[in-house]
Amino acid sequence: MRIDLHCHSTASDGTDTPAELVRNAAAAGLDVVALTDHDTTRGYAEAIAAVPEGLTLVTGAELSCRIDGISMHMLAYLFDPEEPALLAERELVRDDRVPRAQGMVAKLNALGVPVSWEQVERIAAGGSVGRPHVATALVELGVVPTVSDAFTEEWLADGGRAFVEKHETDPFEAIRLIKGAGGVAVFAHPAAAKRGRTVPESAIAEMAAAGLDGIEVDHMDHEVDARERLRGLAKELGLLVTGSSDYHGSRKTVSLGEYTTDPEVYGEIIRRATGAFPVPGTGGI
């Protein structure tokens, strides 16, 4: 069984539509794929309608959080997308992404970059708007060669010249909301050091005590020694260990299924979830 539990679509900052994502996941030989767009469930209906036979779709989201000034991401799986408290928080974060992206456009303009909000809006195409969309605009304008090259101090990295913060949820509140909606909470790429400061192990231990289910260990942004350290921490804290690609289509170099999750861990995630069921493919549209 090949299981990839973290993928983005055009509902946020990926480049595959939700339907293309599930088709590409099947073509890549995956048995299970999770749709985890940033702060939105907008892609669900299209993905569910298109799941090919032989593939199972896990619905989810990647929630933007912040603890002690450190941004972090919380993966939420199989929650009830209509549960009002989590829905309200998701909308708050997603909606705040718009003025925040406009703020980054203004900062870029002040730095002499002729990017416009209309351009970023066209690139985001109705998806939950984020820095990768602004970065794509910078690539279009020839300011940087690739999306990744825009994530530097010079441009859009945390604290960078054109960076603007967005509303982000306290992770303890996120865990409470995810659980309240019947979901399973997994701390995404906790050791992705090149994205900025990372959350200390003491805070991960507190999250574990507050109901965190697992941590994502096998991820392209984790060095090999960090993965081993996290595996040890997970064992110590009784946390599930996942692995996933964090696929973004052509906005990142990683491919679907490049990192995967153990079938036993997947089994435990679906046993714990009460908000939604995985969606087995029936052939799709």
Ligand code: AMP
């Ligand atoms: P935002 O949620 O708008 O703050 O944007 C953060 C997103 O940018 C992350 O979730 C990643 O998808 C993406 N990202 C962060 N660092 C990089 C990078 N070095 N290269 C490409 N994408 C990145």
Ligand code: ZN
């Ligand atoms: Zn993303």
Ligand code: FE
């Ligand atoms: Fe993330």
Ligand code: FE
């Ligand atoms: Fe992600």
